[in-house]
Amino acid sequence: MCSEVKAAADQTFPEVLENIKEIRYNVENTAAKYRAGEPVRIMAVTKTVAPEKINFAVKNGFDLLGENRVQEYLSKKDFYDRSAEVQFIGHLQTNKVKYIINEVTMIQSVDSLKLAAEIDRLAAKNGRVMNVLLEVNIGEEESKSGVSAKQLLELAEQAAELKNISIKGLMAIPPRGADESVFAHMHELFLTLKEKNSPRVSMEILSMGMSGDYELAIKHGSNLVRIGTGLFGARNYNTEG
Numbered sequence: 239m240c241s242e243v244k245a246a247a248d249q250t251f252p253e254v255l256e257n258i259k260e261i262r263y264n265v266e267n268t269a270a271k272y273r274a275g276e277p278v279r280i281m282a283v284t285k286t287v288a289p290e291k292i293n294f295a296v297k298n299g300f301d302l303l304g305e306n307r308v309q310e311y312l313s314k315k316d317f318y319d320r321s322a323e324v325q326f327i328g329h330l331q332t333n334k335v336k337y338i339i340n341e342v343t344m345i346q347s348v349d350s351l352k353l354a355a356e357i358d359r360l361a362a363k364n365g366r367v368m369n370v371l372l373e374v375n376i377g378e379e380e381s382k383s384g385v386s387a388k389q390l391l392e393l394a395e396q397a398a399e400l401k402n403i404s405i406k407g408l409m410a411i412p413p414r415g416a417d418e419s420v421f422a423h424m425h426e427l428f429l430t431l432k433e434k435n436s437p438r439v440s441m442e443i444l445s446m447g448m449s450g451d452y453e454l455a456i457k458h459g460s461n462l463v464r465i466g467t468g469l470f471g472a473r474n475y476n477t478e479g
């Protein structure tokens with residue numbers, strides 16, 4: 239078993255290496271153009287991707303992984319190169335928080351007070367403070383999770399009362415092919431909350447942009463893009479939404 243994993247860890251994926259170069263190049267150029275070179279962090283989204291391919295990306299400089307399924311993560315995590323930080327980005331049921339509370343450095347997908355409260359409760363129990371982002375359903379799609387733009391301020395205020403979570407910013411998944419105004423709207427919400435400067439709500443991170451729209455997202459204030467297919471290739475099953 240051990241030698242198998244070791245051998246797998248040494249595997250190389252030339253197409254992934256090409257993708258890494260291209261994405262880095264594009265992200266840097268777009269950040270230079272629209273963000274005065276302010277850094278944009280690139281997350282490797284790992285759903286359906288085999289651990290040896292993920293470890294190859296880590297070896298080639300990716301220090302942030304994004305997981306969206308609790309079950310899948312639990313089955314793969316022991317094979318991961320632990321030098322990378324792992325954040326949770328998928329829809330999270332309150333009864334599954336317990337499985338990841340000590341596994342991830344941030345939960346990006348907080349979209350209700352109920353979920354925030356459960357993360358807070360378990361973080362307290364484990365003697366830690368969990369970093370979170372509030373997820374906004376910016377496209378107002380019924381099939382998508384996220385709090386509505388209208389309810390965001392209220393959620394931020396209420397969640398800020400919870401002492402064992404730390405609100406670091408916002409996350410959004412603009413609809414596929416969304417108009418540029420949707421990205422601009424998300425940026426506006428981010429800036430509005432930032433200007434409010436509420437205690438315990440720090441707007442440091444705007445997590446927006448995937449393989450198909452990360453340049454547009456960076457143009458509109460994103461400083462964390464989440465790339466799956468553009469890095470690892472097409473997935474073999476659909477896990478959107």
Ligand SMILES: *Cc1c(COP(=O)(O)O)cnc(C)c1O
Pocket residue numbers: 283285306327328411447448449450464465466467468477478479
């Ligand atoms: C799958 C997923 C991504 C990555 O999407 P790609 O189009 O494959 O780059 C980013 N964020 C979330 C929340 C996802 O579920």
